Amino acid sequence: MNLPASSHGRLGDTAARDYSxxxxxxxxxxxxELRQAIATLALKPGMRVLDAGCGTGEALGWLAAEVGREGTVVGMxxxxxxxxxxxxxxxxNAWxxxxxxxxTPLAPASFDAIWSVNTFNHLHDPLAAVKAATRLLRPGGRIALGQSSLLPDMYFAWDSRLERLTNEAVRQYxxxxxxxxxxxxTAVRSLVGLLRAAGLHNVTARTFMIERVSPVSAQDEHYLVEAIFQSTWGARLRPYLLKEDYEQLTRLCDPEHPDFALRRPDFHFLQSFTLVVGAVEPE
Ligand SMILES: C[S@@+](CC[C@H](N)C(=O)[O-])C[C@H]1O[C@@H](n2cnc3c(N)ncnc32)[C@H](O)[C@@H]1O
Structure with missing residues (x-):
């Protein structure tokens, strides 16, 4: 594949990058929550839907379930x-x-809807990308951009100070x-303006809350420990926190430690997921 320079995105995406x-x-x-967001689009059987920046493809099955066997889903x-x-x-029925x-090599005006989650904020020029994507929509077609908040809105319900310091450390990192x-x-903040700047009509926004309290399921524990506690935080935050704060964070994130956050009765996690939808003018 002959990839242009723009494919080295502002968050480091390249063809060789792998965070599957x-x-x-x-x-x-x-x-x-993602399926709930898809359901609000009221996709119809037979529709053609593009998942732009489909990542590891989980949404392909969810979208395919909405458009049925007569519909088509393309992941790019x-x-x-x-x-x-x-x-x-x-x-x-997904490609x-x-x-x-x-x-993109896809034909103009060939989709009824575009679904894209946590992707446009990875691009150097999101407005150019929205314009390029909407050329793939038929008249009256819709683009739906989903964006989870960069950092969870709450994870240490009992300690807003450590939460604030941790958030600031992640931002600095x-x-x-x-x-x-x-x-x-601040990608979520730009979505409404982005779709309006691209000339889309009937722009709407809706936010879904991903909310979990203890005891969390084994699957949720996997995500929180591996994706947040270890990969988003972990040793990479050491330079951005005072020693005692870093040590407290480390204890809260350690499943073997008596202070492990997920075993606390007051563990309460919140992360917002915002879906902004706009339509191309009908003919
Ligand atoms: C944060 S991931 C989100 C993936 C998926 N939508 C999800 O929610 O799991 C962003 C995705 O956009 C892809 N991506 C980044 N820049 C792209 C570009 N210029 N064209 C197509 N895909 C791109 C990345 O490879 C990555 O899979």
């Missing part, structure tokens, strides 16, 4: 490893192609790693 495991964990964790992604994972789980959203300004990390 994190995507699979998130999709298993947030499955009920840049990353070779994500594409391979998506092909392994795609249902019969998976490796392509850059900005230079991302700012350094991807050379971003604070504004570059």
């Amino acid at each position: 495991r994190k995507l699979q964990l998130f999709n298993a964790f947030a499955r009920p 992604d840049l990353a070779t490893a994500h594409i391979a994972a998506a092909r392994a789980v795609r249902p019969e 998976v192609i490796q392509a850059d959203l900005l230079t 991302y700012r350094h790693r991807y050379q971003l300004s604070e504004r570059g990390l």
Whole structure:
């Protein structure tokens, strides 16, 4: 595949990048809320739907269930490893192609709807990408951009101080790693304006809460420990926290420690997922 320079996204995405495991964990964790969000689109049997930046492909089956056997779902992604994972789980009426959203080989006006989760914030020029994506929609077709909040809205219900410091440490880590300004990390805030700037009509927004309290299921524990406690936090936050705060965080994140957060009776997790939908003008 001949990939243009723009394929090296603002969050480091390339064809060779692989964070399949994190995507699979998130999709298993947030499955009920993501399916609820898809249901609000009221897709009809027979529709053609594109999942732009389909990652490891979990949503392909959820979208295919809405459009039925007579419908078609296409998953498109840049990353070779994500594409391979998506092909392994795609249902019969779904196709998976490796392509850059900005230079897609798909035919104009060939989809009724586009679904895209946590993807447009990875691109250098999200507005150009929305315009490119909407050219794939038929007149009256809709684009739905989903975005989870960068950081959970609450995870240490009993300690807002440590939560604030941890959030700030994660933001600093991302700012350094991807050379971003604070504004570059506020993707949810830009969605409504983005779709309006791209000339879309009937722009609506709805936020779903991913909410869990203890005791959490084994699957939810997997996600929280591996994707958040170990991969998003962990040793990478050490430079951004005072020693005693880092040590307290480490105890709360350690399943073997008596202070482990998920065993607390007051564990209460909240993360928002916002879906913004806009339509192309009908003919
Ligand atoms: C955070 S992941 C979200 C994946 C999936 N939508 C999900 O919710 O699990 C962002 C995805 O966008 C893909 N991506 C990034 N830049 C892209 C581009 N220019 N064209 C197509 N896909 C891209 C990445 O490879 C990655 O799979």
